[in-house]
Amino acid sequence: MARFLLQCDNHGLMTQAYSTLALAEPLKRAVAEMGYETMTPIQAQAIPVVLTGKDVMGAAQTGTGKTAAFSLPLLQRLLKHENSSASPARHPVRALVLLPTRELADQVAQQIALYAKYTKLRSTVVFGGMDMKPQTLELKKGVEVLVATPGRLLDHIEAKNTVLNQVEYVVLDEADRMLDIGFLPDLQRILSYLPKQRTTLLFSATFSPEIKRLAGSYLQDPVVIEVARPNETASTVEQRFFRVDGDDKRRAIRKVLKDRDLRQAFIFVNSKLGCARLARALERDGLKTAALHGDKSQDERLKALEAFKAGEVDLLVCTDVAARGLDIKDVPAVFNHDVPFNAEDYVHRIGRTGRAGASGLAVTLVAGSDTRLVADIEKLTKKKIELEPIELEEERPRGRFEEGRRARREGKGAAASAAPRSSHGRSGGSSHRSASASRDPFFERPYEPSDGAQAAPTWEAAPRPAARSSLSANIKPRRKVAALFKAPTAASDA
Numbered sequence: 001m002a003r004f005l006l007q008c009d010n011h012g013l014m015t016q017a018y019s020t021l022a023l024a025e026p027l028k029r030a031v032a033e034m035g036y037e038t039m040t041p042i043q044a045q046a047i048p049v050v051l052t053g054k055d056v057m058g059a060a061q062t063g064t065g066k067t068a069a070f071s072l073p074l075l076q077r078l079l080k081h082e083n084s085s086a087s088p089a090r091h092p093v094r095a096l097v098l099l100p101t102r103e104l105a106d107q108v109a110q111q112i113a114l115y116a117k118y119t120k121l122r123s124t125v126v127f128g129g130m131d132m133k134p135q136t137l138e139l140k141k142g143v144e145v146l147v148a149t150p151g152r153l154l155d156h157i158e159a160k161n162t163v164l165n166q167v168e169y170v171v172l173d174e175a176d177r178m179l180d181i182g183f184l185p186d187l188q189r190i191l192s193y194l195p196k197q198r199t200t201l202l203f204s205a206t207f208s209p210e211i212k213r214l215a216g217s218y219l220q221d222p223v224v225i226e227v228a229r230p231n232e233t234a235s236t237v238e239q240r241f242f243r244v245d246g247d248d249k250r251r252a253i254r255k256v257l258k259d260r261d262l263r264q265a266f267i268f269v270n271s272k273l274g275c276a277r278l279a280r281a282l283e284r285d286g287l288k289t290a291a292l293h294g295d296k297s298q299d300e301r302l303k304a305l306e307a308f309k310a311g312e313v314d315l316l317v318c319t320d321v322a323a324r325g326l327d328i329k330d331v332p333a334v335f336n337h338d339v340p341f342n343a344e345d346y347v348h349r350i351g352r353t354g355r356a357g358a359s360g361l362a363v364t365l366v367a368g369s370d371t372r373l374v375a376d377i378e379k380l381t382k383k384k385i386e387l388e389p390i391e392l393e394e395e396r397p398r399g400r401f402e403e404g405r406r407a408r409r410e411g412k413g414a415a416a417s418a419a420p421r422s423s424h425g426r427s428g429g430s431s432h433r434s435a436s437a438s439r440d441p442f443f444e445r446p447y448e449p450s451d452g453a454q455a456a457p458t459w460e461a462a463p464r465p466a467a468r469s470s471l472s473a474n475i476k477p478r479r480k481v482a483a484l485f486k487a488p489t490a491a492s493d494a
Contacts, residue, residue, distance in 0.1 A: 016044055022051070024079050026118035027072060034114060040065035041227040047073050050201065055222040057215050058203045064227060064355075067111045070097075070171050070201050075116055077169070078144055082120050091122050091142030092166040098150055098190070100177040102127040102298055103305060108173065109147040121145060128152040129298030136161045150178070150186035157193060164193045169201070176204040176211055176344075184214075191218055205348060233347055233381055237354035237362050241374065242390040244365045250281055251392050253335050256363055257287075264308070265333040266352050267317045270341060278337060279317040292318040320345050329355065336364040343376040 018028075018036050039047070042060040049056055050073035060066050074095050081094075097112075099105045109125030116123060123145035124138040132155065139146075139162045146153075146162065156162050170191070172178070178187065200219050204211050207226075215222060233239065244252045253267065267282075269275045272293040279291035290304040290313045307313040309328060320340065334353045340346050346364075353360025366374055366387055378385050 021047060023076055027075060027115060029118050030115050042066055043069045045225045049223045051076060053199050055199060055219040056201045057219060057222040057224045059207050059226040060203060066203050067108050071112050071115055074169050075121060078121055079119060088140060088142030091144055093143060093146045093162060093164055094166060095145045095169040096167050097147045097171040097173060100174050100181055102129055102149060103301060105147050105149050112145055126152050126156055150183045150190060153190060154186055165195060167194045167198060169199045170194060172202045175202050176206055176208060179210050233350060234354045236358060237350050237360045239362045241364045241366055241385050241387050243387045244390060246367045248392060249337055249365045252365055252390055255392055262333050264314055264331055265335055266331060267315055267335040267337050268349050269319060270338040272319055275317050275319050282315055287315055288313050289315040289317060292316055333361040339364060339366060339370040339373040343380040346377045
């Protein structure tokens, strides 16, 4: 397969002004309104190539401006056959953009709508987790640009809500993540519905062997564009690795936020359950926090993103799948509460900050059991990682079990000395309980479960059963138990 290779570094040596591009006036107007002046490296290289109609295989990390790199030239080419007719038949799907997650699909669709706002071109987005009816109505009106996640697009194809036999351009964005999630069979089905004569654009953070096989199957003599070495982390991100015990990670996050005067940050964890627990714990600490994971409904996820963008939420606790491809500008920091199991996810995570030339901070909290995972990151990025200690200002609290036992012991002693003795030499049960509850500081605090620590058990004694008054009361249960062990009869064997 014949290919051309263009390379550019991360410092923008080959960038140029948008005013030099041969874009139609409606697109230039929209770009100017959005404040675009200088192209990023991926834009400077991809836009001229896509304008020629050639296939492209682009390696670029998230946050490098990939959406504009493929959207603007596609819209420019679609404008050659722009149609102002209201008839849906006059607006067939001519460009298809496939993405791995709902959030990323929604964001890309919003960007395309902004670029095309002064044109007659129509666009819409379809993704799972929401009712198909509103999406179906939009599709029936006719759209030139369709942004979709693979699963929901197949739903609409099978329901005959859309046809793809006139698609001229297809974009596979975040292709590596789509393969990771398991979308390859869906992609193959979707691509089988498309005309063979088309322009295909594939963008991926890395060129893994699987990505190369996918490109070899569906791209024709692509121009290969790399704006950074595979798996290279952005030079604008300050990376720090702190050695922290698992129970101290939350306090470490609070300390870094305070010391750096950080207003907002992403916090990554490895599991949905851990995501929910950490978000609740940070919320109890007084930090405005939202969780973003796969068990959240689509409406909840979109609301969390909008709140974060609006500054109503300070911390967004995420899993990798939920946060992949999020395009939120000016996020100053990323925390890896959990070291990722997959080293490539580290590159994607810290790509959430330091975007489009801005500086950012990436903090990874490393427990003793994370040594192998850190070594994997070193191997992937080819950079030596130094683990730093971090001084936590607060005194580390006692384990909850030990603290609760000590508090109950102190409370029991106080209750014993204050409670009146009964005729049998024992303090009254009700007096003991009330004294313990009122004097014990452990019971005055709200319940706060923490990772690795269980809530202290309650040691209140259950009331003892009354002694049986007769011998027959003791014999009856034994007879019942003995009956269970009788030899089986022929009828029971049958």
